[in-house]
Amino acid sequence: MSSIxxxxxxxKDAEVNLKTAEQQAESTLRDAKVRAAELIRKAQSDDAxxxxxTQRNKEKITALQASIASECQARAADTETRCKKNLKAxxxxxxxxxxxxxxxx
Amino acid sequence: xxxxxxxxxxxxxxxxxxxxxxxxxxxxxxxxxxxAEVQAKRxxxxxxxxxHRRLEQVERSEAAKARMECTRRVLVLQSRYVDQAFAEAExxxxxxxxxxxxxxxxxxxxxxxxAVEALGSSTLVALVRAPDKKLVETVLRSLGGDSGASSxxxxxxxxxxxxxxxxxxxxxxxxxxxxxVNTFESRLLRARxxxxxxxxxxxxxxx
Numbered sequence: 478m479s480s481i482x483x484x485x486x487x488x489k490d491a492e493v494n495l496k497t498a499e500q501q502a503e504s505t506l507r508d509a510k511v512r513a514a515e516l517i518r519k520a521q522s523d524d525a526x527x528x529x530x531t532q533r534n535k536e537k538i539t540a541l542q543a544s545i546a547s548e549c550q551a552r553a554a555d556t557e558t559r560c561k562k563n564l565k566a567x568x569x570x571x572x573x574x575x576x577x578x579x580x581x582x
Numbered sequence: 583x584x585x586x587x588x589x590x591x592x593x594x595x596x597x598x599x600x601x602x603x604x605x606x607x608x609x610x611x612x613x614x615x616x617x618a619e620v621q622a623k624r625x626x627x628x629x630x631x632x633x634h635r636r637l638e639q640v641e642r643s644e645a646a647k648a649r650m651e652c653t654r655r656v657l658v659l660q661s662r663y664v665d666q667a668f669a670e671a672e673x674x675x676x677x678x679x680x681x682x683x684x685x686x687x688x689x690x691x692x693x694x695x696x697a698v699e700a701l702g703s704s705t706l707v708a709l710v711r712a713p714d715k716k717l718v719e720t721v722l723r724s725l726g727g728d729s730g731a732s733s734x735x736x737x738x739x740x741x742x743x744x745x746x747x748x749x750x751x752x753x754x755x756x757x758x759x760x761x762x763v764n765t766f767e768s769r770l771l772r773a774r775x776x777x778x779x780x781x782x783x784x785x786x787x788x789x
Contacts, residue, residue: 480585487589491596498600502607509611513618520622520629527633534637538644545645549652556656560663560785564670567663567784571671574777575769576678576689 663785668774672748675766679714679749690714690751691721697753697762698725698736705737709752712744718751 679686698706710718722738738753745752750765 484585484588484592487592491592495596495600495603498603502603505604505607505611506614509614513614516615516618516622517625520625523626526626526630530630530633530637534641538641541641541645542648545648545652549648549655552652553656553659556659556786559787560660563785563787564663564667567667567781568670568674570781570784571668571770571773571777572674574773575671575675575766576685577692 660782660785664778664781667781667785668770671773672766672770675770676748679711683717686714686749687717687721689749690718691725693751693764694718694721694725694738694753697751697764698738700762701753701755701760703736703755703760704734705756706739706753707741707756707758708738709741709743709745709754711747711749714745714749714751715740 678689694708708718708722718740722740725735725738745765748766750767750769752761752763752765754761
């Protein structure tokens with residue numbers, strides 16, 4: 478037969494167990510909050526993805542600049558060829574204009 | 583209820599309450615982590631989107647700069663050939679009076695007629711290059727004959743002061759208040775201003 482004393486002890490043990498459970502619960506929540514804060518802080522400050530994106534963009538720009546430079550080279554070469562070929566016609570255009578009559582003064 | 587049963591009841595109640603407390607705490611912790619993950623993901627997406635927009639802007643700007651630089655280079659090249667065309671034209675014009683007397687005579691005739699018409703005076707003074715004096719005299723003699731105008735041709739005398747020029751003529755009224763400069767230089771100067779676009783088009787073969 479359990480005595481009153483046993484019952485009181487049981488009650489006391491139960492309280493201690495409950496207190497321990499509450500402390501565990503608090504600890505679990507505290508840990509979760511710390512980990513959540515860490516997760517958010519990392520998302521705010523982790524530059525790895527941004528750096529990777531920036532690096533990819535730099536490579537893209539370099540390729541684009543090279544492509545434009547190549548196009549430009551071709552355009553300049555074409556301009557040079559045309560100008561050389563048509564230089565005489567341009568000279569005659571000027572000479573004829575200077576020598577020509579009926580010019581508005 | 584027996585004492586033992588009562589003890590078990592107390593223990594069971596406490597265990598259930600403790601278990602419930604822990605379960606609730608774990609559930610809340612999971613929710614906190616899930617919310618944090620969503621927030622972190624959104625944050626990262628926002629940062630990446632901003633970085634992406636910024637980098638696209640950089641890319642557009644760099645491409646525009648490269649294209650502008652290319653256009654500038656091609657324009658400088660074109661401009662160099664336009665200048666060369668004018669320089670060679672000047673050189674060719676400089677040789678015309680000596681190399682093509684007949685053609686130059688016709689040119690002078692046109693230049694004089696143009697100046698006479700513009701000035702509209704009955705007497706004029708002509709400034710001519712020293713080597714052109716005889717040629718101009720011949721042109722002036724023939725001027726009245728082929729003008730076809732109802733009014734008599736103006737009386738043009740040649741100034742004793744020679745004209746320093748590549749070619750052409752300057753006509754002025756005796757009081758020197760009106761004059762008409764019709765030299766290769768003056769016409770070339772005008773051509774440089776007015777003909778640049780056309781010369782460029784010709785050089786590029788777009789005519």
